[in-house]
Amino acid sequence: MNGQPCIRDLRLTVKRVLEALATYPDRDELRREYPELEDEDIRQALAFASAMIGDEVIELRRSA
Numbered sequence: 001m002n003g004q005p006c007i008r009d010l011r012l013t014v015k016r017v018l019e020a021l022a023t024y025p026d027r028d029e030l031r032r033e034y035p036e037l038e039d040e041d042i043r044q045a046l047a048f049a050s051a052m053i054g055d056e057v058i059e060l061r062r063s064a
Contacts, residue, residue: 005048007041017045 004013012034021042024030031037 007037007045010036010041012037012041014045014048017042018049021046 001011001013004015006013007017017037020030020034020037024033030042
């Protein structure tokens with residue numbers, strides 16, 4: 001998959017799982033489209049994406 005992170009042995013990339021979640025917010029509909037995808041796969045994809053994004057706090061200053 002060109003070095004992209006994948007979900008176990010499904011040949012689905014994390015990116016594709018995130019796109020599917022955005023397209024099918026209803027989990028039942030998502031499962032109909034991707035019956036091989038398990039809840040743990042979705043959780044792992046979200047956890048991976050969250051870890052890759054990072055978290056930066058930027059302090060805002062009030063203007064005078």
